[in-house]
Amino acid sequence: MTLTVPCLFGLESLVADEMKRLNLQEVRAENGRVHCRGTLADIARLNINLRCGARVLMELGSFPAGDFEALFQGVYALPWEDYIPKDGEFPVKGYSLNSGLHSVPACQAIVKKASAKRLGEKYGMATLPETGSRYQIQFAIVKDVATLYLDTSGEGLYKRGYRAQGVVAPLRETLAAALVTLSRYRGKDPFCDPFCGSGTIPIEAALIAKNRAPGLDRSFSAQRWKNMDGKLWLEAADEAMDREFHGSYDIWGGDIDPKAVELARHNAELAGVEDCVRFEVADAGKFHRDSEYGQLATNPPYGERLMEKSEAEALYRMFGAACRELPPKWRVLVLSSHTEFERSFGRQANKKRKLYNGMLKCDLFMYGK
């Protein structure tokens, strides 16, 4: 079957690499999503192991859908009964891009009606109770072609289950993992985030250092599906745990706000990595390190959500001066939506990469080789 992993724009190649490392076949990236061929066992493996992907969708079929009748007939023709049992709950969501069928609520209603008709006929029931497990249907209509999926993940994969509530401007865990991956941190050198907030980046660095699969502490929709043997999930979890490392790591997060530091410590405990991450109250403007090598990945305030632009610029100036004191072999990555970042920081990036923090367009400014 074809499995599709949507992701934040800019992370496609990282997700594709992750899928290849999991030995998935025919991995193909496009804008905002990556496809591959896989089995039911791979659904469990992808959900448990992916760090940068948003969710795992199982593709059921694709067909031209220029009007409502074509959409209805195309959906009705799919073998829904192979997946959704008599009592399955099957809500519908989706989107339409550059297509004649542009009203999402209307398409949603058609997809629901056609799948319900098919299931009702197969099960000989006029009304389906929908009291059982959830089989979330997703549709994508792009240039008049509809593709139908079942969402195997449930909550997005960025929800690892370690983040406490009530955090201001946290970074998505999937994006934090991407930053750590792009910094090429593998658990060897010191790793730092001087604007750590709730600790997402250092915690993802710790999970990467330990090679701990991010999905081991949560559940997924498809775990409750009738056609997915529970054994597949246990095997995928065992396989992931067998690959864990147990070493000592130097991972540090600092923040000027004591409450953020307290929360970061709490989150690290929830993630089970408190033994390899240190958090401290510290001013990033006075950041200092002597070690010859190291990786720093951070997302300072942008001057949009947390503080005024001019305050952010002053902070970037101080942080830039502190970073210039680092030994030359350090690699520094800063995510910011501030268009004048490099000028305030005081140095042109060696490389830039466009990334989206939610809907906010950002640049990842990369310094060092």
Ligand SMILES: C[S@@+](CC[C@H](N)C(=O)[O-])C[C@H]1O[C@@H](n2cnc3c(N)ncnc32)[C@H](O)[C@@H]1O
């Ligand atoms: C965008 S948030 C970081 C969010 C974090 N990546 C997370 O996932 O929770 C920026 C953080 O920078 C901190 N901050 C602001 N000024 C600082 C300074 N001078 N030194 C250190 N931290 C500072 C804020 O307290 C805030 O927690």
